[in-house]
Amino acid sequence: MLAAAQKDEKKDQALKNHVGHPQTGRDCPFTLLNSPISHTQYPYVTGTSVLGIKYKDGVLLASDMGGSYGSTLRYKSVQRLKPIGKHTLLGAGGEISDFQEIVRYLDELILYDNMWDDGNSLGPKEVHNYLNRLMYNRRNKFNPLWNTLVLGGVKNGQKYLGTVNMIGVHYEENHVATGFGNHLARPIFRDEWHEDMTFEEGVKLLEKCMLVLLYRDRSAVNKLQIAKITEEGATISEPYAIKTHWELEAFKNPATGAVGSW
Amino acid sequence: MFRNQYDTDVTTWSPAGRLFQVEYAMEAVKQGSAAVGLTSKTHAVLVSVGKTNSEFSSYQKKIFKVDDHIGVAIAGLTADGRVLSLHMRSECIHYKFLYDSPLPVGRLVVQLADKAQVCTQRSWTRPYGVGLLVAGLDETGPHLYLNCPSGNYFEYQAYAIGARSQAAKTYLERKFETFPECSRDELIRHGVISVREALAEGKLNGSNCSVAVVGAGEAFSILDPKMVQQIIDSLDDKNEEPPADVAPVEGEQGAVQDDTDQGVAPMET
Numbered sequence: 001m002l003a004a005a006q007k008d009e010k011k012d013q014a015l016k017n018h019v020g021h022p023q024t025g026r027d028c029p030f031t032l033l034n035s036p037i038s039h040t041q042y043p044y045v046t047g048t049s050v051l052g053i054k055y056k057d058g059v060l061l062a063s064d065m066g067g068s069y070g071s072t073l074r075y076k077s078v079q080r081l082k083p084i085g086k087h088t089l090l091g092a093g094g095e096i097s098d099f100q101e102i103v104r105y106l107d108e109l110i111l112y113d114n115m116w117d118d119g120n121s122l123g124p125k126e127v128h129n130y131l132n133r134l135m136y137n138r139r140n141k142f143n144p145l146w147n148t149l150v151l152g153g154v155k156n157g158q159k160y161l162g163t164v165n166m167i168g169v170h171y172e173e174n175h176v177a178t179g180f181g182n183h184l185a186r187p188i189f190r191d192e193w194h195e196d197m198t199f200e201e202g203v204k205l206l207e208k209c210m211l212v213l214l215y216r217d218r219s220a221v222n223k224l225q226i227a228k229i230t231e232e233g234a235t236i237s238e239p240y241a242i243k244t245h246w247e248l249e250a251f252k253n254p255a256t257g258a259v260g261s262w
Numbered sequence: 263m264f265r266n267q268y269d270t271d272v273t274t275w276s277p278a279g280r281l282f283q284v285e286y287a288m289e290a291v292k293q294g295s296a297a298v299g300l301t302s303k304t305h306a307v308l309v310s311v312g313k314t315n316s317e318f319s320s321y322q323k324k325i326f327k328v329d330d331h332i333g334v335a336i337a338g339l340t341a342d343g344r345v346l347s348l349h350m351r352s353e354c355i356h357y358k359f360l361y362d363s364p365l366p367v368g369r370l371v372v373q374l375a376d377k378a379q380v381c382t383q384r385s386w387t388r389p390y391g392v393g394l395l396v397a398g399l400d401e402t403g404p405h406l407y408l409n410c411p412s413g414n415y416f417e418y419q420a421y422a423i424g425a426r427s428q429a430a431k432t433y434l435e436r437k438f439e440t441f442p443e444c445s446r447d448e449l450i451r452h453g454v455i456s457v458r459e460a461l462a463e464g465k466l467n468g469s470n471c472s473v474a475v476v477g478a479g480e481a482f483s484i485l486d487p488k489m490v491q492q493i494i495d496s497l498d499d500k501n502e503e504p505p506a507d508v509a510p511v512e513g514e515q516g517a518v519q520d521d522t523d524q525g526v527a528p529m530e531t
Binding site for chain 2: 116125126128156
């Protein structure tokens with residue numbers, strides 16, 4: 001009799017693999033009892049680098065139009081640069097759906113700002129700080145917006161360029177980049193950027209870096225946009241492609257240094 | 263105003279379309295001691311007269327710093343004024359935290375007015391019994407606003423509220439056209455003179471008179487009583503029409519960096 005009762009208990013225990021979570025009281029698998037609650041996600045559709053530089057009249061941003069689905073270059077017309085209000089431009093790498101959510105938050109912010117109708121308006125510094133608050137708060141809840149953002153703008157003659165990422169790290173600089181751009185473009189910026197570049201010089205510099213990224217970043221696609229923001233306002237170019245060159249000697253006879261089937 | 267059958271409740275209209283409780287709240291403002299505000303192109307100044315409970319007590323605090331760029335002078339129920347000032351500070355800090363930028367004065371004033379309006383439309387809260395002169399500086403320059411218990415707000419070049427404020431306003435009316443071009447010190451002088459007009463008896467001194475300034479490159483600050491005493495004394499030395507070179511005597515005040523002792527304190531002559 002006792003043995004049978006004990007066997008029943010064991011069966012009960014095995015079925016009781018769902019318990020109340022010690023913190024929330026909600027239903028929780030037994031196996032997760034010792035790990036913290038987490039919503040940390042994985043990104044699904046991602047954008048790659050965004051580049052930003054200050055120039056004479058304002059700020060220039062560049063990005064391609066690719067949305068990768070893991071290793072597949074699935075979407076090729078994703079606009080990753082958006083104007084925010086009169087004074088700011090926002091570019092994003094990382095999860096595209098989270099970027100769209102951020103744009104929605106910012107559009108609402110700008111709407112309420114405009115509704116005051118009082119001659120005051122939120123400038124790039126204010127938007128940057130707001131975004132930092134947003135990203136950092138989400139990070140603290142273990143539910144980040146999986147993006148690295150570039151924010152550029154001009155207000156009252158003051159040029160502004162900054163970046164925020166999904167863990168809330170933020171800073172301002174004369175030239176910024178996200179993702180691979182940090183490794184491939186920023187060194188070029190450090191050598192070749194200077195104060196008060198003309199628009200043409202700025203675009204040339206950005207295109208040079210986008211070309212390097214196109215060659216070396218597997219998530220890059222050859223369809224890019226350049227966005228400009230000045231005191232007058234923001235413009236985003238139509239998408240275009242840049243010329244790549246494959247006539248290097250090394251590409252002509254790839255097996256030169258290592259003939260053979262291995 | 264006399265008592266009538268429509269004045270018990272703030273949610274009762276009179277047949278003439280008046281809310282008597284709100285008007286009674288505005289009366290409380292008129293009973294408070296005087297406060298004056300004035301602006302130039304670069305600065306905004308608040309001056310007030312303090313009251314005491316008795317000879318032994320300190321003077322009632324009438325001017326509050328709300329943020330580096332905004333301050334407020336109150337007239338009426340001091341407790342209500344204090345609570346609203348605390349609320350304004352909270353709003354400013356919140357905006358600073360979100361946007362890393364100073365809250366534009368006009369927006370703070372509207373938020374305050376909306377808060378006051380709520381109390382004119384609920385049967386379980388009474389209107390705030392305090393008028394606020396909000397002086398501040400933002401991107402669009404220095405501003406002076408008046409917030410009423412009614413929930414209304416107005417922007418002014420210069421204004422006075424509280425007891426005998428009409429006398430102060432009369433002086434301001436005579437002089438306000440010169441204010442935009444006034445220097446910081448001239449503006450303060452005008453403020454102190456106008457508040458002197460509102461004094462029924464006794465003399466202004468550094469204890470019963472508070473002066474505060476905010477301006478381009480100068481955070482909102484309440485002047486030290488000794489400083490205020492110097493200004494008051496300098497009014498007696500010169501006549502009411504300040505000559506163009508009045509600045510040297512006031513050269514030691516506040517943010518002015520010149521600290522040579524050429525401006526001899528009038529008390530020492």
